[in-house]
Amino acid sequence: MTSSHHDTDTDAWSTDDAKALYMIDRWGRGYFDVNPTGNITAAPLQERGRKIALIDVVEEAREQGLRTPLLIRFQDLLHHRVRTLNEAFNRAISDLKFRGTYRGVFPIKVNQLKEVVEEILEAGRTYHYGLEVGSKPELFAGLSVHTDNESLIVCNGYKDENFIRTAMIGRKLGKKVILVAEKLSEVRTIVRVAKEMNVEPMLGLRVRLMTQGAGKWAESGGEHAKFGLSTAEILAACAILAEAGMSSAFKLLHFHIGSQVPDILVIKRAVREAARHYAKLRKMGHRIEYMDVGGGLAIDYDGSRSTFHSSMNYSVEEYARDIVFNIADICDDEKVPHPNIVSESGRAIVAHHSVLVVQAFGSIEKTPEAPIDIQTEEHKLIRNVLDTRDSLSVQNLAESWHDILQAKEESQKMFELGLLNLDVKARVEALFWETAERMQKLIAALDPAEIPEDVVELRSKLADQYICNFSVFQSLLDHWALGALFPVVPIHRLHERPGAESTLVDITCDSEGKVSKFIDLSDVKETLPLHALRGDEPYYLGIFLTGAYQDIMGDIHNLFGRVNEVHVFLDDDEECGYYIEETIAGNQIREVLAMTQYDTQSLIAKVKAQVDGAIKQDLLKPTEGMRLLADYERGLKDQTYLSF
Numbered sequence: 001m002t003s004s005h006h007d008t009d010t011d012a013w014s015t016d017d018a019k020a021l022y023m024i025d026r027w028g029r030g031y032f033d034v035n036p037t038g039n040i041t042a043a044p045l046q047e048r049g050r051k052i053a054l055i056d057v058v059e060e061a062r063e064q065g066l067r068t069p070l071l072i073r074f075q076d077l078l079h080h081r082v083r084t085l086n087e088a089f090n091r092a093i094s095d096l097k098f099r100g101t102y103r104g105v106f107p108i109k110v111n112q113l114k115e116v117v118e119e120i121l122e123a124g125r126t127y128h129y130g131l132e133v134g135s136k137p138e139l140f141a142g143l144s145v146h147t148d149n150e151s152l153i154v155c156n157g158y159k160d161e162n163f164i165r166t167a168m169i170g171r172k173l174g175k176k177v178i179l180v181a182e183k184l185s186e187v188r189t190i191v192r193v194a195k196e197m198n199v200e201p202m203l204g205l206r207v208r209l210m211t212q213g214a215g216k217w218a219e220s221g222g223e224h225a226k227f228g229l230s231t232a233e234i235l236a237a238c239a240i241l242a243e244a245g246m247s248s249a250f251k252l253l254h255f256h257i258g259s260q261v262p263d264i265l266v267i268k269r270a271v272r273e274a275a276r277h278y279a280k281l282r283k284m285g286h287r288i289e290y291m292d293v294g295g296g297l298a299i300d301y302d303g304s305r306s307t308f309h310s311s312m313n314y315s316v317e318e319y320a321r322d323i324v325f326n327i328a329d330i331c332d333d334e335k336v337p338h339p340n341i342v343s344e345s346g347r348a349i350v351a352h353h354s355v356l357v358v359q360a361f362g363s364i365e366k367t368p369e370a371p372i373d374i375q376t377e378e379h380k381l382i383r384n385v386l387d388t389r390d391s392l393s394v395q396n397l398a399e400s401w402h403d404i405l406q407a408k409e410e411s412q413k414m415f416e417l418g419l420l421n422l423d424v425k426a427r428v429e430a431l432f433w434e435t436a437e438r439m440q441k442l443i444a445a446l447d448p449a450e451i452p453e454d455v456v457e458l459r460s461k462l463a464d465q466y467i468c469n470f471s472v473f474q475s476l477l478d479h480w481a482l483g484a485l486f487p488v489v490p491i492h493r494l495h496e497r498p499g500a501e502s503t504l505v506d507i508t509c510d511s512e513g514k515v516s517k518f519i520d521l522s523d524v525k526e527t528l529p530l531h532a533l534r535g536d537e538p539y540y541l542g543i544f545l546t547g548a549y550q551d552i553m554g555d556i557h558n559l560f561g562r563v564n565e566v567h568v569f570l571d572d573d574e575e576c577g578y579y580i581e582e583t584i585a586g587n588q589i590r591e592v593l594a595m596t597q598y599d600t601q602s603l604i605a606k607v608k609a610q611v612d613g614a615i616k617q618d619l620l621k622p623t624e625g626m627r628l629l630a631d632y633e634r635g636l637k638d639q640t641y642l643s644f
């Protein structure tokens with residue numbers, strides 16, 4: 001490591017400045033912090049447990065043969081989230097003297113990994129916390145890991161006969177499996193299959209509310225939603241049940257207005273609308289036991305505590321209180337019994353628990369690395385930019401910017417017409433970026449309000465691109481698809497002042513494979529301050545709050561596939577306070593190839609045939625040919641990401 005003790009910049013910088021710059025306290029919520037040596041720490045149990053430096057986990061994983069990109073899961077953090085949610089509801093229920101109980105379920109589509117689901121069920125055992133499934137594969141997984149017959153399995157999504165039959169297996173085993181009908185035809189099939197199998201079904205109906213969500217998933221709710229029954233269809237469903245003598249099967253009323261609802265007012269409105277449906281149905285004699293408020297409990301990804309799409313203007317406690325209060329309010333008004341409350345929070349349970357660590361291994365810079373050598377007899381265009389550079393001041397920023405833009409444009413035009421040599425074009429461009437960088441330094445010292453409008457774009461124009469060893473399509477899908485924001489912070493060197501404004505690019509051959517939108521307290525930032533790369537020393541960035549949807553939805557664009565993964569448990573008996581309980585190696589090259597029908601044996605056989613042919617034609621000596629073939633075979637077992 002190079003010592004920077006004599007650097008005055010570093011002296012004036014503390015880890016508190018880093019915490020403020022990256023807003024760690026705001027989105028970290030007591031789970032993440034910076035230690036005095038400038039490393040990010042995780043406190044999976046907040047103030048009640050130990051802190052673990054992420055860089056230590058990265059180094060230990062490396063010793064076990066797992067390089068970055070590395071997904072770190074903090075299993076204790078899952079426990080903490082499950083407890084936080086359940087206790088928030090239980091406290092609201094007792095404070096408001098609510099007469100139902102809380103029976104939350106974890107929607108496993110948000111993270112289906114077995115270790116994650118089992119950890120959540122274990123943490124939720126005392127609360128009878130159950131599962132929500134939305135497809136046949138999820139139901140098959142759910143039936144096997146679910147063992148607490150007091151807790152629910154709620155089945156959402158469109159269903160065929162086999163889905164329904166599989167759910168009935170759960171009923172035969174004494175489980176409270178509730179089939180939520182999305183269509184009337186499903187109600188008919190449920191009635192028929194239940195009779196054939198001689199089981200008592202538990203049925204839920206998903207009501208289509210007029211209240212529409214807010215944020216990026218607003219389309220999940222409202223009149224034109226993909227799921228749910230209109231009021232008329234709900235009454236028709238009740239009639240089908242009554243005709244079959246199965247009215248008592250109707251146990252749950254469900255709604256879901258979409259994920260990541262940033263505004264609590266929208267949630268309150270939806271709860272009141274649904275509670276009204278519940279109350280009216282109860283008054284008609286339907287003994288519904290559960291009211292299910294779906295998902296939507298948001299995560300404050302940007303720490304702004306606002307109604308921006310990547311934030312939320314409420315806490316988990318406020319969410320629970322508002323749901324309990326508004327259901328009670330309407331039930332009391334309509335004089336019907338309080339239901340048990342079910343919620344299906346996924347994001348709020350798992351988002352915090354995983355961190356993706358990626359290595360930045362290079363940068364693409366615009367400014368010249370070496371000073372530009374200026375000769376006396378320079379081209380007129382070069383002299384123009386030079387003059388601008390040398391007379392630059394705070395007073396002529398906008399004018400200077402326009403002048404150098406014009407010079408650069410002109411040089412491009414002349415080049416296209418064949419009037420300019422490559423070396424002149426190169427010098428104009430190099431001087432352009434050098435001048436722009438000097439302007440940027442002047443701007444940095446200005447009050448933001450004084451910066452001329454035209455020059456504001458300079459910062460993002462000048463930003464370096466850090467090349468990071470990961471795939472946005474595998475590990476950060478919602479950033480690419482929806483512009484969702486995630487906190488990105490170096491996990492070490494935070495005692496040093498970061499120098500460069502940067503964006504991130506991944507290693508896929510896709511220009512969309514980049515991160516160029518970052519969290520900010522107001523709106524979105526185009527660049528992220530990062531430290532200069534130092535020789536061969538690895539520089540690691542943490543991408544935080546990625547536990548919900550991201551690490552499970554990724555695709556194999558460019559055949560990169562799954563990343564290495566470690567599961568960390570706190571343990572006071574260990575010297576460092578934790579241990580890595582499980583490691584899961586990322587995909588090998590032969591594995592991702594097999595997913596696209598390239599069978600390993602036939603790959604090798606075909607390359608061998610070509611090696612044999614080359615030997616016959618004397619292009620290769622036999623020993624060399626065999627060695628190359630062995631290299632190819634060995635290489636198939638390598639990991640897909642780059643190794644340094």
Ligand SMILES: *Cc1c(COP(=O)(O)O)cnc(C)c1O
Nearest residue numbers: 256259260295296344345346347
């Ligand atoms: C996706 C989904 C959820 C989970 O939503 P979160 O916002 O992640 O809590 C819950 N219920 C249903 C029906 C869903 O489709």
